[in-house]
Amino acid sequence: MTTARPLLLLVLLALAAPLAAQSDQPWLGLRLRVIEKEERDRLKIESGLLVTLVSKGSPAEAAGIEVGDVVLSAGEKSVNSIEDMQAVLAGKKPGDTLGLGIRHKDGKIEPMMVTLARKGSGDEEFKDDVRARELREAIEKKRKELRDLEEDLRKRLDDLRSGRAKTETRPTPAPEPKVEKPESTEPKSETREPERTEVKVKLGASFADVAPADARKLGIEAGITTSKITTGSAAARAGLKEGDVVYEVGGEKVTGTGHLRTLLAKYNPGDKVEFKVLRNGKKESVTITLEAR
Secondary structure: OOOHHHHHHHHHHHHHHHHHHHHOOEEOOEEEEEOOHHHHHHHOOOOOEEEEEEOOOOHHHHHOOOOOOEEEEEOOEEOOOHHHHHHHHHOOOOOOEEEEEEEOOOOOEEEEEEEOEEOOOOOOOOOOOHHHHHHHHHHHHHHHHHHHHHHHHHHHHHHHHHOOOOOOOOOOOOOOOOOOOOOOOOOOOOOOOOOOOOOOEEOOEEEEEOOHHHHHHHOOOOOEEEEEEOOOOHHHHHOOOOOOEEEEEOOEEOOOHHHHHHHHOOOOOOOEEEEEEEEOOEEEEEEEEOEEO
16 A cells, blocks of 8 residues: 555656646637738738637637737737747746737737736647648749749740840751761672674564464464565565464464564574464465565
8 A cells, every 4th residue: 555655646747747837838829820922912011920719718818819810920029920929939938928919900000918828738829730831832832933934924025025035046956977888899790781682684574462362362372463564575575464473483482572583583694484374363384585684
């Protein structure tokens, strides 16, 4: 029993310590809000905190401070933030008198003396919502950006009006370095035009290629049609006629006019060459004695 009493006393002292510390804090009984610059300009004040709540039975209520009033100064110091007010109260204790500069809702400004009370466990002082503060700071930042933008636009407009606007010019890109291709070490091949087949003989006739479909109808693989015979020529004397289809020369099949030239290049003037032709659907043979060109 003797040991329990000192322990109980220690517990009571431990619980009483925070309460005692709290009871030494001065209490004004106001809830305040920071006033933005635009609102201060409208109210024509340079500093101040807006009263948003007056606690019942508080020193502030007893002094006659009301919601909507503005605290301009505390202890002869201008206040613009909750921290400013807290700094002033930090040097005070319950029972001290605090001088406040108050601007009432009707615009009247007067000094007021408030006797600070002892702060109770349920009393709250100067609550300023953190989120609201962050929003105010963000809004102020955006407003500053807008002001800077407006100022920049105004300067640009003035420059345009006065003809001093600078024309932005893009730098001319540097020319790309010319890369020379290394010369090939491989020997250059000389391109020559194909040599024309030299023909030493002539027939005295003109020919045209027979279309493959027409050749099949005639029962031959390919051939050339005699389109013109020169009077008195070797072809005319041999009896070759216009319209004859030549399909074989010297025992070799003729595939076209170019092929005929190749075949004739093998002969000399005076050679006799057999031409097989189709005439009116019948196969006939014509022997032509070739003439010199």
